[in-house]
Amino acid sequence: MQTIISQEKATRINLFDLESLQMRTFHLSWIAFFLCFFGWFAHAPLMNSTIGPDMDLTKAQKITAFIASVGVTIFARLIIGSLCDKIGPRKSYTYLLVFGALVVAGSSFAYNWETYLISRMAIGVIGASFVITQYHTTKMFAPNVVGIANATTAGWGNLGGGVTQAMMPLIASGMLALGFAESELSKWRPAMFVPALIMLGVAFLYWKYTKDTPKGNFDEAPEEKPQTEKGESGLFMSAVKDRRVWILFAIYGACFGLELFVNGRAATYYQTKFELNETTAGMIAALFGLMNLFARSMGGWLGDRFSKTGGLSGRVKWLVMVLFAEGFALMLFSRMDMLGLAIITMIIFSLFVQMAEGATFSVVPFINTKSLGAVAGIVGAGGNVGAVMYAQFLLRSGATLENSFLYFGMAVVAISLLGLGIKFSDADEAAAVEEQKKLEDIKKQLLSKQKLAA
Known part of the structure; x- marks a missing residue:
């Protein structure tokens, strides 16, 4: 079934539609988030058995590395949102994936606690991928489905944190079996190149097959690019x-x-x-x-x-x-x-x-x-x-x-x-009801137009 368009945003999700820009973006955004999450937590399942002993890390250092990797993301998420507004989600995700590939692979060259800590902090930046995923799907889907679109891309992306628990030990053992590692303790080092290479491949796909909005990239459709307005900081403070x-x-x-x-x-x-x-x-x-x-x-x-x-x-x-x-x-x-x-x-x-x-x-x-x-x-x-x-x-x-x-x-x-x-105030409740009613009317009109066109 053809995707119904509302102001050029998709008003329904068809998981098997790989032709429309909206659904290509849907799938590539969760895949990109999945890989970033995979790389972000790639060290976790190998910490006790290989990374810790190989780097001679103490229990406190292992926990500190986790804190550093997760803590950096707090600031990265605040920055990446502004970057999406300035250069668009397509460029932002492509650049982040390339950066992620470099730092995940680069972590394999850590030779002491200090260099390992720096590498984990750098890897933490890719945790900001959540913001781009939510930003991009919001740009592509109409209000009646944007909630489920955001939740699904976020949820499927988060799968990377679980899959890496199972896959990284197998990948590391495979590196040792294939002769890419010199010892049991060092097998984690070549294993880090596997998610890094996949991230580079998805960066290429994201650049080639997505756009910032249904109307095109920000430079093609400048009216779609968010404009800085007077009082913007006041809006932020109202949230605070x-x-x-x-x-x-x-x-x-x-x-x-x-x-x-x-x-x-x-x-x-x-x-x-x-x-x-x-x-x-x-x-x-x-x-x-x-x-x-x-x-x-x-x-x-x-x-x-x-x-x-x-x-x-x-x-x-x-x-x-x-x-x-x-x-x-x-x-x-x-x-x-x-x-x-x-x-x-x-x-x-x-x-x-x-x-x-x-x-x-x-x-x-x-x-x-x-x-x-x-x-x-x-x-x-x-x-x-x-x-x-x-x-x-x-x-x-x-x-x-x-x-x-x-x-x-x-x-x-x-x-x-x-x-x-x-x-919530009575006004908030009434506004939500009114918005939903408008959406239902729009959907009925679009369905009617589609039937007439058919």
């Missing part, structure tokens, strides 16, 4: 002053922040607690990220469903419920001493984590429509801040990873209750 933004900031730290933290520590957890080898532990840890295949999209979709009967407040109630369940599931996971039960509860926890992420960004667009970019940027950065805080706690508290999961679960339950403080 809105307490609901900071509640969502904390909430995203409690879901996406935990996803980042668990992606970085899950393989280690199974290796140490259940004495598994790196390949087996990596395969199990990968299950955590694989829930992104559908869970984040489900969270956003259910937010939409709750809004049909409960309005904007319904979206908030769903967010509070799913985040509360996430915290409880994490506490349950932390108490599991049998491998089978640990895997089952981890999967349940993962399901709620990623649904909470989708639910969060089903609320974000309605907080401050005039400062949407600022709101999204602040909330998105909250995830990375949360991950850094969890890692800092693990580093400085002396608590075991098992007990840290218990404490983090308690914190998530408490943060979920903060969501009850997100309120």
Whole structure:
């Protein structure tokens, strides 16, 4: 079926359509995000077995490297949004993929703690790919499907954090078997070139087969390029002053922040607690990220469903419920001493984590429509801040990873209750209803025109 166009933006998602610019961008944006996430966490499953011993890293240095890689992303996400506005998402993603390929491959040349730390900080920049993915799909899809488009590209991209847990140990072992590594401990070094080369290939595809907007690139359609207006800083400050933004900031730290933290520590957890080898532990840890295949999209979709009967407040109630369940599931996971039960509860926890992420960004667009970019940027950065805080706690508290999961679960339950403080005015509720009504009228008109044209 042909994609229906609304102001040259796609109003439906046809996953098997590779001809339209909108759907090419949809697929390339999640693939690019997937690879960036894969490269971002490529070191995690190899840290205990090869990288740590090869570099003679202490436990504190391993955690510090994770903190540095995730912490840098906080600032990178703020910068990359402005870069998209200036040069467009097509160039921004192409440049970021090339940069990512260079730093991921370059990490293999680290020869001491200092150079390794610098390489991990550089790799952290590619975590900003989330912003470009959301920016580009927003440019390509109409409001009636932009939520599910954003949630799906983000969720499928996040899969990279799970797949890398399973694939990097296999890739590293393959490098050793093929003679590209001199020893068991150094096999991680040539393995880093594999995601780097794929990133270069996708950078070429992104440059060739996408454009900044349905009307073309910014230099071809300058009217599509965001213009700096007087009072822009005032709009940003209006987002900063809105307490609901900071509640969502904390909430995203409690879901996406935990996803980042668990992606970085899950393989280690199974290796140490259940004495598994790196390949087996990596395969199990990968299950955590694989829930992104559908869970984040489900969270956003259910937010939409709750809004049909409960309005904007319904979206908030769903967010509070799913985040509360996430915290409880994490506490349950932390108490599991049998491998089978640990895997089952981890999967349940993962399901709620990623649904909470989708639910969060089903609320974000309605907080401050005039400062949407600022709101999204602040909330998105909250995830990375949360991950850094969890890692800092693990580093400085002396608590075991098992007990840290218990404490983090308690914190998530408490943060979920903060969501009850997100309120919308009657005017906000009415505006959302009116916008939805207009969208439904537009869809009916487009369908009618398409039938007449046929």
